[in-house]
Amino acid sequence: MSGLGYYPGCSLSGSASEYDRSLRAVAGQLGVELREIPEWVCCGATSAHAIDHNAALCLAADTLAKARRAGLTEVLAPCAMCYQRLAVVAHELKQNPGIATALDEAPGLENIKPLSVLAWLNNGVSDALQAKVTRSLTGLKVACYYGCLLVRPPKITGIQQVEAPRQMEQLVTLLGGQPVRWSMATECCGASFALSQKSTVLRQGRQIYDAARKVGADVFCLACPMCHANLDMRQGEMGIPAEAQLPVIYLTQLIGWAMGLDATTLGLDKHFVPTAGAFAKEKS
């Protein structure tokens, strides 16, 4: 069993608990032992880097330090926001040794490698994953939604195909699903304004919904708790009638389903837009 550092972050410990549950279930199936970083702290999200440069650096660096202390070298951060913050700060640590010093940490913190859920699934375990697929998603048209932070900026994430990424599509195809080609895959949903600037969230959300709908998608697949919250909880507010709403499913839920795990284990019952319809269609 391989031990992989795990950084659930605040969302997965709260409103995005189904992401956490499904991810742990999938990891279990794959035989990957997730070792949660003891005493991890919040990544600071948008707010920290928006108003306090140093706090943004120290929060993420502290978590990396705690990972190192626990003997971890790679940290899986499923939340796109957490991932991006860890990656940015790991990058920053290379240039600015003062951060580690301020935390009374020995140098070398930058060697702790943050992993996005895409990097983990695509590079690390895709073969094992294929072997575990028991239920095909045949016929399910999936709009893979990356949002902004999973791939950008390329200098930090190391993803070359930043305009037309295909990692999520590859995984969905592997599960037997049918990824659609659509226009909003990497557009921002406005997540950081969920509470403070609702017009942004509703406008962006609606555009994302329309684009997916137009190309005939059955569901959204994503890997970011903020995107999930905006798209799953607000379709009604966006003026979309219940029967036209699209289920918003975490990548790990989709994988878990294909592995034959049941809906409750995966937290599929926790969504605002019901998910059962999508999976029913695929069964018939």
Add this chain to the structure above:
Amino acid sequence: MSRIGVFICHCGENIGKTVDCPRVAESARKLPGVVYAVDYRYTCSEPGQAQIRDAIKEHKLTGVVVGACSPRMHEKTFRKTCAAAGLNPYLCEIANLREQCSWVHTDREQATRKAIDIVRSIVARVQRNTPLAPIRVPLTRRALVIGGGIAGIQAALDIADGGTEVILVERTPSLGGHMAQLSETFPTLDCSQCILTPRMVEAASHPNIRLETYSEVEKLGGYVGNFEVTIRRKARSIDPKKCTGCGTCWQKCPVKKLPSEFDEGLGLRAAIGIPFPQAVPNKPVIDRANCIKFKNGKCGACQKLCQTGAVDFTQEDEIITEKVGAIVVATGFQVLPKDQLPAYADGDHPDVLTGLQFERLASASGPTGGEIRRPSDGKEPQTVVFVQCAGSRDREKGRAYCSKICCMYTAKHAMLYRHKVHGGRAIVLCMDVRTPGKGYDEFYRRAIEQDGVIYLRSRAARIYRDNGQLVVQAADTLNGGERLDIKADLVVLGSAAIPQPDVRTLAQKLGVGYDADGWLSEAHPKLRPVETNTAGIFLAGACQGPKDIPDTVAQASAAAAKTLALFAAKELQRDPIIARVNRCAPPVFSTCIGCFTCAAACPYKAIEREEIRDRKGGLIKVVARVNESLCQGCGTCVSLCRSKSMDLDGFTEEEVFAALEALVE
């Protein structure tokens, strides 16, 4: 005792600003062997050279040191000056005070001290220099032109008109290059085919030009005046002597749906055929990768139907070697493939066209007969967005350079579109429009003022498909950056010009330089724009950098003039910087022990075996000998020779060590 003269040049401010030239001259004057030293603002000017000539005569100089720019720049100049005053030119040496001193330092005191050291070192060297005589080499008066675009055609015609034989090698089945694909040409809008095809025919029928189409240069040996080139004639699968170009074969070939390279994938072609109707020569080629006969042995329709029995499936590549005296490289450019611009509709949308694709669409001989209809559904586009700098001036994800031709061809495209689709909207996204050429700015203004083309100062952030509708994300930077999302029926990219993808391989074969982007390097950006750093090899056209047709043709004629000038000499002279195996009195004859390590190492195969025999013909010993006409003076053998029997004229061990020892004083 030697009598050395030292001449320190200020090079305007280039050297004078960082190096105290009078002080350098003064310190040189005190060196042993130096009888004369001065500094001057521009030593390379006529008065500067006169100073050297006069000093040689007046002070009976036996050696000259010029402290100036790099020897690559003016060594020839100053050696000629010395020769004019009766001093053997190889007794003149350059102390590089510019590239190796003033340009790389800022501290005046330190730079001056370094300059003094450099001069001292070169003075010590010159004292050991021996007079040398240039080597005379014979010359083959015959030129090779590589690339049959407008550059290659023009260069070949000019050289041939000058009375010299030319071999014109083109790797595709026909002459023409990109110009053959163009619809109409800026700034006059004359039809490209109409001005090009007569030239193609002229080249093919010129008594001094031999065409080698569907051929490539495999290897190059030799040196200026005496190159030996190996050419691969690829198998056409057609006997050109028998073929009449009647066209039966390509009409009857059952494989008809291959994307045509000439039409940039917008039209179709058969597995046998000529690339376009006006091709020169008018002889088809079989595309073996797609021919059924070559795939599974069946078919053979063309062979059965050919009236003259010209089809030959068994033909093989042919390798020929030719001797030539000079080479013109005219291998042109490519445009950036759209899949390298993923932000623009994922780089694979049929209605997002490269600039070249639009040329085919607008061309009367193109797949739509010149009607503007979009590839996806054949409809006439009502809004066309032209996106300039597609891949150019983008140091992060594209090419940092400006492709130079796109501003003009985009204006042309927008204009042609407005001429053909009257109610249509033509919107050009640009940063700034660059029109440095005769009649160019007028042409661009005409697009706006007479033809109603709309120019929007913006770079496109992204182009996406919104359920079949193309949307171009733009912003009006002249209006505070207001966002404009433009719905387009067709998008035409001002695709960056890029070097031929395999140009580096060719450049290495020929021994010519290229820059970081892959454009072939000229010897000097201002003063030697058509020469390369390899003597006898010249550049023409877009292989050296993006160029329009007028510039291409001008450069091609310049390369032809250079070639003819080279051929005007009776024989060539070259610097006698060659290796030499020592000779001494019998019974030793030479300290060479005949191990031939040098022969194995010499990159030019210049080492021969020499048998030393006694009077009766009995073999005394075998030693190495250097073939003067092959040796390039690289010195590899000198450094490897175990018995220290090898030395390099002009760079003898004695000269080099004297220079070094003077430095460590």
Add this chain to the structure above:
Amino acid sequence: MTTVSQTLANLVHQRTGTRPLDCYQCGRCAAGCPQNVPGEMDISPTRIMRLLQGETAFPEKAVEYARQALTAETPWLCAGCQACTTRCPQGVDIAGAMDVLRQEGLKRRMTATTKRVRDIQALHRTFLNSALRHGRIHELFLVIGYKLRTGHLFQDAALGPAMMAKGKLHLLPGKSADTSRVKTAVERLKTP
């Protein structure tokens, strides 16, 4: 050490390693910015870059240009999505510059003062305080804290109970984590 006399452009250079001066005003950042639309940003990211260039180029107007950049709503309405930074052909980190403008605006007490900008600032403050105090964010407390700060007591009132019903919002705080090291480090970085 950052002082008020330092130009914003220099600060951007220090923090992001990229220079606003390199911007050639192509407009690509403005063209792809989701917030550069009517009703949102008041001036475009491209124009922000131009202001930072003006600040360096025309010292006699530097104060004015800096004020315009800092008091624009734009930095606060930036979503931090990095579309601009990702696409800038000149490699300028525009999103990073927006961070600098927000942070400097607060420091110099020179920001836009519209209602929505104050809301956004309030959320960021509530969030960061909470993160630094408890080590982790408890979403319910965050929402309550934000609403108390802004007085938006009834916005999204329907979502809360619905979220609780789905088990997405918990009444009791979850685990918190120790942040004493972080807080010390932040203080240390502040005083050079």
